[in-house]
Amino acid sequence: MKNVGVYRLPMQGPDDVSELKKLIEENVIAAEDIVAIVAQTEGDGYARGYANLNFELLLSEKLGMTREQVTEKIPMLMIGLTGGLMSPHYTVFTRQDVEAVETDEKRLAIGIAKTRVLKPEEYGTKTHVMLVAEAVKEAMKDAEIEDIEDVHLVEVKCPNLTAARVADAESRGQKVVSKNFAEAGAKSKGASALGVAVALGEVSADAITDAVICQDWSLYSTKASTSAGNEQVASKVVLLGNSKKAVSPFTIASGVMKDTIDVQEAVKTFESLGLSFEQGALDTLSQDRVAAVFINAGADASGSIRNRRTTLKSDFLAGYQGIVAKAVINAIVGAMIQDTMILASAGFEHQGPLGANLLAVIAEVE
Amino acid sequence: MKNVGVYRLPMQGPDDVSELKKLIEENVIAAEDIVAIVAQTEGDGYARGYANLNFELLLSEKLGMTREQVTEKIPMLMIGLTGGLMSPHYTVFTRQDVEAVETDEKRLAIGIAKTRVLKPEEYGTKTHVMLVAEAVKEAMKDAEIEDIEDVHLVEVKCPNLTAARVADAESRGQKVVSKNFAEAGAKSKGASALGVAVALGEVSADAITDAVICQDWSLYSTKASTSAGNEQVASKVVLLGNSKKAVSPFTIASGVMKDTIDVQEAVKTFESLGLSFEQGALDTLSQDRVAAVFINAGADASGSIRNRRTTLKSDFLAGYQGIVAKAVINAIVGAMIQDTMILASAGFEHQGPLGANLLAVIAEVE
């Protein structure tokens, strides 16, 4: 049986991993139990790299490994760009074997896996989709989750094209999906999301062709949150769900807010975990039970909401619509749980229907 | 007896006053009944001027007046900078005398007034405070509101210093409060808010000195929302409250959210109007009864919320913290009423305690 720990820790900057250091040095967390880190870092893409390097240096020291070995062992997902009331932080997931008797109760489980190294010409293609689907199934096994209904959040970090990778593909006479790196990155994220959808039975493998990727938005996963990075060469999967093989003090639930103000769905998701509301927010006891919240924001996919025109896509902050989209969903859900230390990522490519927000909540069992 | 009309109308751009034009031409609104317009315009400060000019041109034509006469007769408050889910719009207030019998019931009333032309050296001083206080009392009379408890929102538009005004003051041997125009503007807004506070008994006139303005934040009004403009030479007041002399189909209520996620207070404010919640948002009937919502956002006064560090003041969007602060409070309250066509202005100078959001809601009586 597995016990999964969830530690949500504040950071004072992308270079601040002191809270984790303290927990390791105080023996609250055993470094070797760490299975994944998901961080909400402030600043731009370079700040993500900076945070990642700081985590690597800390864990390299604590685990007596090289930085490369740390990267190989522990998926670390840095989600950048914070705005509004978003509060920079990271969530550390630990896992350890414990003696316990299996019952019918399902508890929080975590699984990790990754695809083989992808060739640049495979990024954003059906091959990419199918390899991610396979990795998701592996991660389910790793998490000891049998039923796809029990999977609630699948974070995927996938590779981006770079000039060097295009050159590599072309030197072998191969073509990449697009030499526009933004477009290629979107397809890599889209393919990863569709891989989750295939693995979880949300989309049939037969429906997947190269052409539907970032084209047919009726295909999507309601559990996937994907991001891409230049440093990745494979797609890494961190999967969260509930399992009878787990004895963690937590469970996880998820929901699909059809747009950013679909609070009814958010309420339903929180209530499914036995949490209760009072005067527009969780009551104090329920607030204390929330361990972590993850949102995949899709507000930036649209220039209107409920027939009200917004300026998200037209105003002089249009270059920052992703940040603003995250800030508003963070504010809405943060107000509900009375805490804005919520992870929000922005990305619409096959991650829920267009304009939707995917919500996953981890809470302590009562 | 007075009947007050409230028309909240969408705008497609700062130059779009077509919805008002249509209502006038369809005789839904009589141009001469218009007493005030409060607009949420997208874009920067110039877009505010552009919108204002478009309203002037329309009303000049419909009222057969010059543009200057329109400006003199009808206070038009343009609140600029939209972000997130904010939806550009304007609210037109009309007022007409009607035959009716006074009862005990209080309904929405509106009053307008303005100070005399202020000398540049008076901007942001105690003189400014006392002149605004006087104008607020006049506006109460104009609104036929007797009890200060019945006042729920006082919008004040006040003058900004300009190079020419500084020169004018100095040519007469006078000193302005600050030659830093941003600082002087803040003091003009602060003095205006304190003027409201004095008129409404929230602050004693004795407590006011030049020195407390933008210095002693324990002094504030919970009803004031003030903005400054280079084009203003006096302070203009638009006051909203409830009065037995009014027979409007609406009433107004207000509340002070102590911070941006103080949804409990927002719920209380909506409920005080007989509106009710269901699954985190107003129920459908209640949604239909909401006529307009005005928020004065104070999120940008702070770099943290409930001890969670935010990046509002430190990130590379720090130059836009006002927009972002408005976007997040708009999202939270917009989610509650399931409509983001809510007016949000940002300004903390003596407008509520630091970090608070002032909320005013106009709803149809059941």
Added chain:
Amino acid sequence: MKNVGVYRLPMQGPDDVSELKKLIEENVIAAEDIVAIVAQTEGDGYARGYANLNFELLLSEKLGMTREQVTEKIPMLMIGLTGGLMSPHYTVFTRQDVEAVETDEKRLAIGIAKTRVLKPEEYGTKTHVMLVAEAVKEAMKDAEIEDIEDVHLVEVKCPNLTAARVADAESRGQKVVSKNFAEAGAKSKGASALGVAVALGEVSADAITDAVICQDWSLYSTKASTSAGNEQVASKVVLLGNSKKAVSPFTIASGVMKDTIDVQEAVKTFESLGLSFEQGALDTLSQDRVAAVFINAGADASGSIRNRRTTLKSDFLAGYQGIVAKAVINAIVGAMIQDTMILASAGFEHQGPLGANLLAVIAEVE
């Protein structure tokens, strides 16, 4: 014979047309002589509309015409977004018939013309190209310029697609070039530039197909500067060159800076007007002779210059790369003439080779 006047006037904001008002009221400019206005306005797109409306209101009063008639008579090109040392201003071109004897000397001439109203489905197509080519030839005639070599600057304002225009086209069973408005706008600008190229013999009409527009960048005009606006229904042309039929005190020259630091070409262009340099800038006498400078900036087309990587397209100001591209070319040429009141527009679609800056200079004859 025609005398052409050039008045470059500062503006304190998009609403400031006071310098022109003064010159009209002092009889320096006769309102009826005004043939075109080209403005560099600060602020966003709404500020452009605001400036335009202010010019319309002034000229409507001074010419005793409706605003629509002013718009019909005088092309007014508002070029928005200023940055760096750019100084908001506008250039008023006047033209009047004068008695004079034709000599061999060529002087500044101006011509205006416009295409017929374009159907939305024609925007950005070969039809658009050919109609602009025709209008350019008409403008040459209007300017009394015979030799295409004598044309140095052709400003074109063309229409943008809007939702209503797409609906109109579709209601007639027609297809527009793209429903992505940014893409459609680029094609409208590209088609306009190619129209100039065809008229000036830079590109053969045979080379034009719908497919080459915004696709084959080897086709371009070195004289075209095009911009698009939602308010336009036709393409308007303002053409500047030299003509024996003109007796203006000015001449115009142009050059193609192959990239932003190709100052050698800029020096050559200034010198071709008899202006001379000293210590890196025009000498004082030469500075005084410069009447106006127009640049079409292409720096934003590239992420590097002379093999040096820049962050124009990658940094967190990437959303503003057009402003920054204009700011840097303005600074470079402004330093040369010791005056930054230079008009810079950004737009690369068939306006010069990729990355080039098109330079046009009007100077007084010695």
Added chain:
Amino acid sequence: MKNVGVYRLPMQGPDDVSELKKLIEENVIAAEDIVAIVAQTEGDGYARGYANLNFELLLSEKLGMTREQVTEKIPMLMIGLTGGLMSPHYTVFTRQDVEAVETDEKRLAIGIAKTRVLKPEEYGTKTHVMLVAEAVKEAMKDAEIEDIEDVHLVEVKCPNLTAARVADAESRGQKVVSKNFAEAGAKSKGASALGVAVALGEVSADAITDAVICQDWSLYSTKASTSAGNEQVASKVVLLGNSKKAVSPFTIASGVMKDTIDVQEAVKTFESLGLSFEQGALDTLSQDRVAAVFINAGADASGSIRNRRTTLKSDFLAGYQGIVAKAVINAIVGAMIQDTMILASAGFEHQGPLGANLLAVIAEVE
């Protein structure tokens, strides 16, 4: 005798120190000879930290030292925020003892020094000024420069206040110069610049009081470029000049451009190094001789240039005026040397007269 090496190397991102790594591994640079690194990094402040950490890791490995020892030994100045045509890069300075006979010829020399650890209450005070002055004199000695006229550039990195440091000062009953960290940082930079001014005889020590710092702008150094960092506890000085004790292949010159378009002064500075111009830019031979250019940009200190109003301080990019100010001076000087890989920092606090740009150029001797 000392030989000083200057290596200006491009970087692909704040994490890219590969060019230095290659030069060390190819034995072009001996790691132990490195005396200082000055980098122009893209991205925000966190990217500066990221770059710094990458340099530390590389040099820690190559020198067999801890990261702390590297930081102690080698001042590394990361100048962030790039815009326009600025090209991210870093300059590595090396120094080694060589056998050579002293002549009358002066060549490039470099000296480093630092103040003792400053107490938080000393930041931005006269004590700070005097300690920096002392460190500058030490750095002159380290550089073996006798005549203050031979000093051309003094880069100073000084400490910023933080909440913890304020708390520390207050726990000892001391007051800091300002609890507004931006203001305190400006004073720290200003005090550092005045320290340089005192050491170089530009300002008399008698003129220094706490009150003049960031107040009396008539006091300044024309050689100082200062920046502040939260990680600093002392002020670090890197000083460049010419010395008879140096046998480097380079010399350095400096000039004060009185405003951003004062190209005459820039031309004079380049010519003082024997470089020559042709058609508005250095000729090819002269271009090849330029080793590095450092500019301290002051454009953002003003809202106008040569009586032309700019929008640097008023437009919606006002939050980024430092970047834009750097972009425009980089473009102007970059055009002169036909290379935009020029270091530009923004900072006006006692670094030259208001609005000026300080220019320092290192070139190979003919």
